[in-house]
Amino acid sequence: MNEDKLEPLEKRPIGVFDSGVGGLTVAKEIMRQIPNESIIYFGDTARVPYGSKSKETVTRFSRQIVRFLQAHDVKTIVVACNTASAYALEELENECDIPVIGVVKPGAKAAAEVTRNGRIGVIATEATIGSKIYNQYIKELTPDAMIYGKACPLFVPLVEEGLWQDPVTEEIARRYLMELIDCDIDTLILGCTHYPLIRSTLGRIMGNNVTLVNPAYETARELRQMLERKGLLNRETPGLGANQYQFYVSDAAEKFKQFANSIIKYGILSAKLVNIEDY
């Protein structure tokens, strides 16, 4: 490695990764809450989705991506995918010499703080629900909480088809959420990065008495605190032309760019293709 090239630690970028485009909702929150930071985003569009796959496979994929990000001198890694956070975070934390944070813990913490009646719902992929990871983290904070999980596998395809406000999405959401309504929850964790995009539909069905927790927002907040605590926060605004946000994908860069631009207001200049299986 060329030592001359290395920036001081706090100026190095934050690595953010997801199975595809969903993690952009997390990247967007980081851009908004800590605007001085540079980001290297990786979306595993060749192997998306992760939510129906096994722990072993998701962990193998995540390790390859972490190697890719570390080769780009990131100062910390944000696992901006609930499934990868649920399945692989512990392994990645153990194997990395830089801080790694996921989206599950911050979401769980916020829900534990927000609930009044101690009844919390979690909607997420099959993998995340099956892992019971939200239950585990919430119970560590409030042992008496009751947690009700529901896998919602159709939400991601419905969001990606653009049906954010649509009677079909509403009907499917009613079916998925019915049992959570019956459980009298007062807090609902949107445990998959796509779900904040149908937040208004979910909110309408759950009603005004249920607080929706968006882990993307909580993760950016926790990231900021961690960087501050470790002296890694970038205090200077990056200069013009500093290439502050860089996007990499494992497939279909042009399509990624289009979807990404519908989520993030900051112009995404380009997305570069990486053969992630080589890492």
Place this chain on the structure above:
Amino acid sequence: MNEDKLEPLEKRPIGVFDSGVGGLTVAKEIMRQIPNESIIYFGDTARVPYGSKSKETVTRFSRQIVRFLQAHDVKTIVVACNTASAYALEELENECDIPVIGVVKPGAKAAAEVTRNGRIGVIATEATIGSKIYNQYIKELTPDAMIYGKACPLFVPLVEEGLWQDPVTEEIARRYLMELIDCDIDTLILGCTHYPLIRSTLGRIMGNNVTLVNPAYETARELRQMLERKGLLNRETPGLGANQYQFYVSDAAEKFKQFANSIIKYGILSAKLVNIEDY
């Protein structure tokens, strides 16, 4: 390779592959139409789906799978995935020293034979529709045909969620098929291996005057003819305990087995896990 182990050509298995479980509808037709044949099936469950990915990526994945199947001494390869057939068949045919057949050509041929008014609809993944491969094959057979393609990205998740007979699937199907009905087609190709599973919904919407073409059926027929022509048809019934049907996947073998058993009546004894990126 151990020469002693090699069977006579006609006794070797047929390799069948797909991005996941969908190709089982093709394997099932092969079992039904040529019951003496042995099959090695590979489902790329770690990287499913293919239908929203690029030609380059789908071709790279397909090449790895072909190497895996050839390492198992198959006598021919059936690309039981419309997207892989659309994107990678030509490359695979050029690179393989054994016959490779896809599902697109047989489906196109059947549609060209069946249509009376020369107006043919194709429903498939974004990738298959974007490739215009059905158009190309049909035009080679009947240059005057009019072909209308429609990508239906929600059908695969709806089928995999088990909503084969459901008002939501009916509503989505009505939206997708409306423009094909307006085009006055008399033939509709089910250009994705999952679609025959919602055949009755599709048939109800299209009405009695539209013939549905199932490429799985046509492919098994063409495979049989090809094997006969090349002297590769197995004339003997495999003995008991011959392990006639073998299933391999790149992820989540147990889940594959469960879904597979809902499609194929022959008991699937086991599905073995393969790290396909190593091929």
